[in-house]
Amino acid sequence: MIVRDARPGDFDAIVRLNLESEHFLSRMAPARLQQLASQCVYLRVAEVEGEAGAFLMAFAPQSAYDSENFQWFRERYTSFVYIDRIAVDVRLRGRGLGVRLYEDVFAFARDRGCERVVAEFDVDPPNPVSAKLHARFGFREVGLRSVSYADKRVAMQEAPLVAR
Numbered sequence: 045m046i047v048r049d050a051r052p053g054d055f056d057a058i059v060r061l062n063l064e065s066e067h068f069l070s071r072m073a074p075a076r077l078q079q080l081a082s083q084c085v086y087l088r089v090a091e092v093e094g095e096a097g098a099f100l101m102a103f104a105p106q107s108a109y110d111s112e113n114f115q116w117f118r119e120r121y122t123s124f125v126y127i128d129r130i131a132v133d134v135r136l137r138g139r140g141l142g143v144r145l146y147e148d149v150f151a152f153a154r155d156r157g158c159e160r161v162v163a164e165f166d167v168d169p170p171n172p173v174s175a176k177l178h179a180r181f182g183f184r185e186v187g188l189r190s191v192s193y194a195d196k197r198v199a200m201q202e203a204p205l206v207a208r
Contacts, residue, residue, distance in 0.1 A: 045141060047148045050087040050099060057096040058089070061131040068171050069129045070111075070193060083107050086125065086152055090132075090141040098132040098141035102149055104156075112192060116200060117162045120186075124202075125153040127163035146181055154205055161203045162186075168197040178203075 050058060055077055062072040072080070081087055086102035103109045103126045105118050114126050127149060132141045153161050163183065165174035178201050187200035 045097070045139075045144060046091050047088055047144055048091060050081070050089045050096070054089050054096045054099070055081075058099045058131075061096070061099055061133055062129065064134055065131040068166055068174065069131065072129075080109070080128075083109050084128070085156075086149055088145065088148060090145055092133075092136060092139075092141070097136045098130065098145055100130040100145040100149055101128045102126055102152075103128055104158075113164050113189075113198065113200070116187070116189065121160065121162065121202075123157075123159040124162045125149060125156065125158050125160075127161060142177055143180070146177065150181065150203075150205070158205060160205055162201060164198040164200050166196050167199045175199075 055074065059072060059074055059077055062069055080101060083103065084101050084107065085104040088100055089096035090098040103114055105122055105124060111128065117124060117126055130142055130145060150161055163178065165171050165178060181203055183201040183203045185199050186202045188197060189200060190197050
């Protein structure tokens, strides 16, 4: 497995991976991916056997992103990298792709001098896999909110970065 920047040739796989996990993520058709790719600061894939087996997309405070969860963080913090979404191919789950992408985005945030990495995950209905991954990386809850785009509640999470 290698982690690398996503390329346009990966976009079909990214849309497919997002669809597989859409019950935890927001929809992302090809046109939406094109738009978000132009706004995000981080879009990388974990490549397995020549194909994108997972992806992670993240935004910085100055991004022109319309997500209500992103806006929630932007109203509270000035220095962060916001993990918008991560998806791992169902056939490759449990092989560490998500962990490797999180390690990489944390290194990216540190290199940018950010004070924290932020994200949210579903708590109603629960997403225990995401909760476990976030706990592994030192995230703590900084808020709970209902979202307008689905019948669910999310835990707003922050992982402060320590300078190394």
